[in-house]
Amino acid sequence: MSSELSFREERLADAVKIYLSGEVDIYTSQNLKDKLYNIIDSTQMDLKIDCKELDYIDSTGLGIFVGTLKKSKQYGKNIYIVNLKDNIKKLFTITGLDKLFVIE
Amino acid sequence: MGEVNDSIQLILPFKAEYVIVARLAVSGIANRGGFDIETIEDIKVAVAEVCNKLVAMGSKSAENYKVIFCLSDDNLKVIFDCEDKTLKSIFFNEDDQLGISIINALMDKVEFCHEDGYILSMSKAVERDS
Numbered sequence: 001m002s003s004e005l006s007f008r009e010e011r012l013a014d015a016v017k018i019y020l021s022g023e024v025d026i027y028t029s030q031n032l033k034d035k036l037y038n039i040i041d042s043t044q045m046d047l048k049i050d051c052k053e054l055d056y057i058d059s060t061g062l063g064i065f066v067g068t069l070k071k072s073k074q075y076g077k078n079i080y081i082v083n084l085k086d087n088i089k090k091l092f093t094i095t096g097l098d099k100l101f102v103i104e
Numbered sequence: 105m106g107e108v109n110d111s112i113q114l115i116l117p118f119k120a121e122y123v124i125v126a127r128l129a130v131s132g133i134a135n136r137g138g139f140d141i142e143t144i145e146d147i148k149v150a151v152a153e154v155c156n157k158l159v160a161m162g163s164k165s166a167e168n169y170k171v172i173f174c175l176s177d178d179n180l181k182v183i184f185d186c187e188d189k190t191l192k193s194i195f196f197n198e199d200d201q202l203g204i205s206i207i208n209a210l211m212d213k214v215e216f217c218h219e220d221g222y223i224l225s226m227s228k229a230v231e232r233d234s
Contacts, residue, residue: 023124025120025123025124025127025152025156026120026123026152026155026156026159026160027120027121027123027124030120056127056145056148056149058149058152058153058156058203058206059153059156059202059203059206060156062202063199063202086142087142087145087146090146091149091206094205094206094209094210095202095205095206
């Protein structure tokens with residue numbers, strides 16, 4: 001389990017897929033927002049965030065996801081969050097964010 | 105809460121890079137306390153939410169804040185304190201709703217602006233197999 005955050009981007013035909021690995025917290029998230037916003041602005045495509053290797057997130061990261069979703073919506077696009085671990089899916093449910101994002 | 109068996113204190117600077125220290129510490133302490141993995145993950149997030157807010161607010165007069173872990177046979181209580189007593193109401197605007205809802209959902213009891221002068225205390229009971 002890594003306490004750092006790694007970020008990998010894959011261009012699909014109709015979306016950009018992001019693979020997050022490690023932990024999104026107040027420290028590691030500092031440049032995540034910039035990366036996600038840049039991808040949305042430059043591609044104007046749907047975003048799929050694969051969280052299979054994401055071990056930790058808190059409201060810092062959830063807030064970044066919400067901000068990214070707002071930006072996506074400006075382009076008429078959506079964010080799909082896939083492979084959430086149970087402990088992280090719980091946070092989406094607690095905060096009602098499971099109703100904002102498409103969670104697969 | 106039963107009699108406190110052990111008290112562990114962390115003194116952390118108001119820096120984002122050290123919130124992980126609080127998470128790792130409570131993870132180890134909660135494991136010793138007999139909490140299951142899922143509950144430990146919940147407690148980690150709740151503790152981090154408070155640390156995140158303290159770091160975001162910072163202090164003009166204090167360099168550090170304190171996280172006190174009080175472990176008893178049936179309960180873990182986490183107390184947040186700081187010499188800067190102006191840091192009392194740390195969750196006070198709309199942007200804090202995510203953090204507040206997470207803390208309240210994951211912990212059994214949360215007291216903001218504690219009457220004993222602490223910034224916040226939160227506790228979680230240990231579930232024992234009967």
